[in-house]
Amino acid sequence: MSGQTKMFGEKAFDLLKELERSSQTIPAFDDDGVRQVLEEIKAIFEENVAQASTYNASGDRSLWPLLNFRHAALQRNKRCLLAYLYERCKRIKALRWEFGPIIPGDIKQALCEPEVTFFNNYSKSLAAYMCSAGYNQGLPIDLTNNLRPPKSLYIEVRCMEDYGKFELDDGEVIHLKKNSQHYLPRAQVESLVRQGILHHIA
Amino acid sequence: MSDVEDVPETQLEIDDTEGAELEDEDDDMEQITAQKVLEILETAWINEMCAPEILPSQADMLELMVSQVAHMEEQMRDLDKNDFRAVVHSMELERVRYIMASYLRCRLQKIETFTQHILNQEAGREPDDKRLSPEETKFAQEFASNLDEYFHKVATQYMPNQQRGEAEQRIVTPNLMSHVFLKANVAVPAVIVGVDDEEVDMAAGSQHIIPYQLVADLIQNNQAQLI
Numbered sequence: 001m002s003g004q005t006k007m008f009g010e011k012a013f014d015l016l017k018e019l020e021r022s023s024q025t026i027p028a029f030d031d032d033g034v035r036q037v038l039e040e041i042k043a044i045f046e047e048n049v050a051q052a053s054t055y056n057a058s059g060d061r062s063l064w065p066l067l068n069f070r071h072a073a074l075q076r077n078k079r080c081l082l083a084y085l086y087e088r089c090k091r092i093k094a095l096r097w098e099f100g101p102i103i104p105g106d107i108k109q110a111l112c113e114p115e116v117t118f119f120n121n122y123s124k125s126l127a128a129y130m131c132s133a134g135y136n137q138g139l140p141i142d143l144t145n146n147l148r149p150p151k152s153l154y155i156e157v158r159c160m161e162d163y164g165k166f167e168l169d170d171g172e173v174i175h176l177k178k179n180s181q182h183y184l185p186r187a188q189v190e191s192l193v194r195q196g197i198l199h200h201i202a
Numbered sequence: 203m204s205d206v207e208d209v210p211e212t213q214l215e216i217d218d219t220e221g222a223e224l225e226d227e228d229d230d231m232e233q234i235t236a237q238k239v240l241e242i243l244e245t246a247w248i249n250e251m252c253a254p255e256i257l258p259s260q261a262d263m264l265e266l267m268v269s270q271v272a273h274m275e276e277q278m279r280d281l282d283k284n285d286f287r288a289v290v291h292s293m294e295l296e297r298v299r300y301i302m303a304s305y306l307r308c309r310l311q312k313i314e315t316f317t318q319h320i321l322n323q324e325a326g327r328e329p330d331d332k333r334l335s336p337e338e339t340k341f342a343q344e345f346a347s348n349l350d351e352y353f354h355k356v357a358t359q360y361m362p363n364q365q366r367g368e369a370e371q372r373i374v375t376p377n378l379m380s381h382v383f384l385k386a387n388v389a390v391p392a393v394i395v396g397v398d399d400e401e402v403d404m405a406a407g408s409q410h411i412i413p414y415q416l417v418a419d420l421i422q423n424n425q426a427q428l429i
Contacts, residue, residue, distance in 0.1 A: 034356065034357065038357065038360045038361065041361055042360070042361075078361065081357055082353065082357065085352070085353060085356055085357060089349065089352065093314065112356070114351075114352050114355035114356050115352065115356075117351075117352070117355075118348055118349070118351075118352040121344070121348040121351075122345070122348060124344075125340075125341050125344040125345060125348070126310075126341070128340070128341070128344075129310070129337055129338070129340070129341040132337040132340075152293075153289065153292060153293050153296065186296070187296060187299075
């Protein structure tokens with residue numbers, strides 16, 4: 001245990017601080033940090049168990065505060081660790097709303113394997129829910145669309161990269177070439193705007 | 203004579219001409235106008251956005267609205283694209299769609315945040331009182347087990363045994379005492395505010411700031427609405 005030089009719970013707090021301060025969408029999963037915190041929890045717990053049995057046997061009241069203190073440290077570690085994971089969960093959920101059912105490659109590297117599983121399951125439940133939300137009309141409501149209140153039917157967009165052909169609902173096909181500007185129905189291009197392929201001009 | 207009771211409703215349907223959707227509504231079997239459905243949905247949407255806890259689901263209204271929107275779209279197809287009416291109608295449809303999507307999103311967000319709390323509450327409710335639609339219940343359950351599995355895989359399975367059984371400490375509950383803005387729809391006499399049984403009479407149309415829990419039942423009975 002690193003308790004010789006460091007206080008209890010410091011590492012756990014570091015985990016949270018780093019996550020909070022990072023400007024990335026989601027920083028890489030801190031495998032090492034999580035392991036250290038878990039080890040600290042385990043070490044504290046074992047010490048406590050050992051001393052608790054001495055305490056029970058001898059009834060030495062002087063051990064009582066120490067036991068309490070360790071327990072508090074343990075709780076704090078646990079809480080920080082779970083908060084860390086929960087915050088990451090939240091960001092992973094946000095990914096689903098932002099990028100759709102497939103995680104972009106560079107972000108995927110930042111996730112650990114259980115997190116990818118979590119994302120996939122979440123994505124599946126959400127998709128299932130969205131399908132059923134359209135009820136028997138066969139018209140699933142795409143909840144990830146319509147994220148902002150509509151101001152106008154059409155928006156002016158500039159194309160940021162060569163996307164190729166894009167077919168509108170009424171069958172009209174337009175060519176999205178880099179730097180070309182178009183005046184398109186907002187509802188149909190919203191996802192492209194969010195992916196950064198189109199840029200909404202004013 | 204037995205039909206008399208239905209008459210006001212049907213009249214409503216004829217009288218009410220301000221809604222953009224109304225003209226297509228006459229063959230609908232429901233005794234409720236599209237305008238009314240939209241109003242109910244809008245209120246539900248605003249209430250849901252403002253209330254700290256999840257409110258009863260308006261799945262029926264939503265279903266009506268979805269079919270109405272589909273119906274409208276069907277009719278719009280025959281209209282010329284540049285017809286002024288087509289533009290107005292499709293803008294209106296966009297708005298309706300946004301409200302529905304936003305409403306469902308808002309509920310999902312609450313479900314995700316308070317998953318376990320909501321599931322526990324639902325378990326204690328009669329089938330008629332359930333606040334979640336079946337789809338939402340399914341989503342909530344899946345989400346809860348998904349989250350648990352994730353926690354278990356990454357962390358809790360490595361923790362000492364005695365430390366695991368504290369999942370109930372992690373339940374996130376909404377703060378029901380958070381203050382909300384509300385408007386009384388009808389006059390409500392003697393609403394208890396504050397801890398010392400202080401009472402306030404709300405006049406119809408009056409607006410108040412009050413902790414949510416004290417007025418939660420008024421909102422559910424539609425005596426007041428959040429703003």
